[in-house]
Amino acid sequence: MKFQKVCILGLGYIGLPTASTLATHGVQVVGVDVNPQVVSTLRNGGLHLHEPGLRTLVSAALKSGSLTVSEQPEPADAFVIAVPTPFERGDEDLPYPKADLSYVRAAAQSIVPHLRANNLVILEATSPPRTTVDVVAPILEQSGLKAGRDFYLAYSPERVLPGQILRELIENARVIGGIDRASAQAGRDLYATFVRGEIFLTDATTAEMVKLMENTYRDVNIAVANEFSRLADRFGVDVWQAIALANQHPRVSILRPGPGVGGHCISVDPWFLVEAAPDLSPLIATARRVNDEQPRFVVSLVQRALGDLFGKRIAVLGLAYKPDVDDLRESPAIEVCHLLQAEGALVKAYEPYKPDADVEGLTLVSSLEAALEDVDAILLLVGHAPFRDLTPSEVAAHSRARIVVDTVNLWVDSTPWEAAGFHHLRLGVGAPV
Numbered sequence: 001m002k003f004q005k006v007c008i009l010g011l012g013y014i015g016l017p018t019a020s021t022l023a024t025h026g027v028q029v030v031g032v033d034v035n036p037q038v039v040s041t042l043r044n045g046g047l048h049l050h051e052p053g054l055r056t057l058v059s060a061a062l063k064s065g066s067l068t069v070s071e072q073p074e075p076a077d078a079f080v081i082a083v084p085t086p087f088e089r090g091d092e093d094l095p096y097p098k099a100d101l102s103y104v105r106a107a108a109q110s111i112v113p114h115l116r117a118n119n120l121v122i123l124e125a126t127s128p129p130r131t132t133v134d135v136v137a138p139i140l141e142q143s144g145l146k147a148g149r150d151f152y153l154a155y156s157p158e159r160v161l162p163g164q165i166l167r168e169l170i171e172n173a174r175v176i177g178g179i180d181r182a183s184a185q186a187g188r189d190l191y192a193t194f195v196r197g198e199i200f201l202t203d204a205t206t207a208e209m210v211k212l213m214e215n216t217y218r219d220v221n222i223a224v225a226n227e228f229s230r231l232a233d234r235f236g237v238d239v240w241q242a243i244a245l246a247n248q249h250p251r252v253s254i255l256r257p258g259p260g261v262g263g264h265c266i267s268v269d270p271w272f273l274v275e276a277a278p279d280l281s282p283l284i285a286t287a288r289r290v291n292d293e294q295p296r297f298v299v300s301l302v303q304r305a306l307g308d309l310f311g312k313r314i315a316v317l318g319l320a321y322k323p324d325v326d327d328l329r330e331s332p333a334i335e336v337c338h339l340l341q342a343e344g345a346l347v348k349a350y351e352p353y354k355p356d357a358d359v360e361g362l363t364l365v366s367s368l369e370a371a372l373e374d375v376d377a378i379l380l381l382v383g384h385a386p387f388r389d390l391t392p393s394e395v396a397a398h399s400r401a402r403i404v405v406d407t408v409n410l411w412v413d414s415t416p417w418e419a420a421g422f423h424h425l426r427l428g429v430g431a432p433v
Helices: 015-023 036-043 054-064 102-114 131-143 165-171 181-191 204-235 239-246 269-276 282-306 332-342 368-372 392-398 415-419
Strands: 005-009 028-032 067-070 078-081 120-123 152-155 174-178 199-203 313-317 346-350 377-380 403-406 423-426
Touching: 005 015, 005 102, 015 028, 015 054, 015 067, 015 165, 036 067, 054 067, 054 165, 078 102, 102 120, 102 131, 120 131, 120 181, 131 152, 131 204, 152 181, 152 204, 174 181, 174 204, 181 199, 199 204, 204 239, 204 269, 204 282, 269 282, 282 332, 282 377, 282 403, 282 423, 313 332, 313 368, 332 346, 346 368, 368 392, 392 415, 415 423
Parallel strands: 005 028, 005 078, 028 067, 078 120, 120 152, 174 199, 313 346, 313 377, 377 403, 403 423
Antiparallel strands: 152 174
16 A cells, blocks of 8 residues: 555654654655644744654654644544553552553544545554554544444554664564454555564554563563562672673573663553453562562662651752653652652752753752752662763762762762762662671
8 A cells, every 4th residue: 555645643752753754755744743832842843852863853854844743633544643541540449550541532533534435544552452443443433434344443563762763663673463454464554664674464452462561571570670679688689790690591681670660661551451451460460569669669778878868858860761861751760759758858850851841749950060969868760871970079079968879770889989988879789798
């Protein structure tokens, strides 16, 4: 199939790179976002996301005239739904978080007036199994057209790493699941416009589960690493050294522990499987809870260093969910800050990739110097490049604090810190017993 015009719904971390990439490959693209500020920013030559190379790509797509942005969908040959799928946190009535598909439903509903025979609709938003067939298809069929008979419908999960999205969008293998074989093949024809990696075809529900399995695998393995960090702390072991030695085994590859798991994928997607089949997923649910508890373990380390936290001033370095990105979604660093505040600590945070972020309940400062000034302790939560080369002398020059807690093993060698008069703690490094 040939696609002359494609409508992308959702101009976030996936939708905007996809829209711009298609546009620079000769396809007419309408990028749709319901947030008028996003549309206005793009129309005025700005960018609402931080991703290496994205500004240049978007600018080229817009200047070529192949990409336009709008708040409403338009008739097209294909529609790609790339909206968020947040989750509702559990409470007494809901023992585990549940997927919020309201954005998916709204996007599908907005397509209905424009859907025509032989159109292709692809859901990219990460969703619980059977969302494509049980949620999206019935909405689209309100048009009077039948999925699989009158139009094509498929699911294709994004599989890219923030910080490397533009490269991986093109080079990574792609999984496309159709509600029938013809729909999967139509999806392949669209993505073959720019994807160089191998394209695998399957059914829609299998493709949905593949995405969830990939991120759940990562989450479970991070949970093991986080538990190892707690055990090492108790047993007087350096977990980083222990992991390095264990990974010398040819069939062992333990991941890195940290302050928790964040982002809109690994920290969320496993719950979609638990939601769909709680009776069959106790291991997945337990791993999720282990990782969700890791911020509390970090707070316990700070308490060990400072004692009672009430009134103590703490500089937090890094709020993003991973190094060298500006994405704060589901960040464990933010959870750590809130937990410290609940203990009475006075927290100010510095996020170099998003210094002007508006995080409810948190005080953000615009420079490292401002963060370090007049604090009792420094807590490193994200291994950003700007923090990597910080030396004890630089920190001492801007701060009276002599307590440093490193939760990501960025400042591996304690010797220079201790020589400069700092008490240097690292997550997963227990005192000898």
